[in-house]
Amino acid sequence: MLSCLFYRARPARRPRFYRVEITYNLLEEVSVLREWGVAGRPGRSLIRIYGNLREASQAADHWRDNAVRRGYQPTPVQSVAT
DSSP, rough: OOEEEEEOOTTSSSOEEEEEEEEEOOSSOOEEEEEETTTOOOOOOEEEEEESSHHHHHHHHHHHHHHHHOOOOOOOOOOOOO
């Protein structure tokens, strides 16, 4: 549904990624997926379920703002040809 991907490059360290995604799950509940880690390696992930899209959106905005505050920068938008 909606996904934000961020990267943080620091000198002398491997770049890190942080992803926040809002999606509907199989039971038609709204979920927020957060995934983070070192680029090129499997990351850690956490899924939380919310009662409605508004609550999920507010939570995703909160996590996105925290990532930006910690120095993560959004990746450029890429279009996908279908």
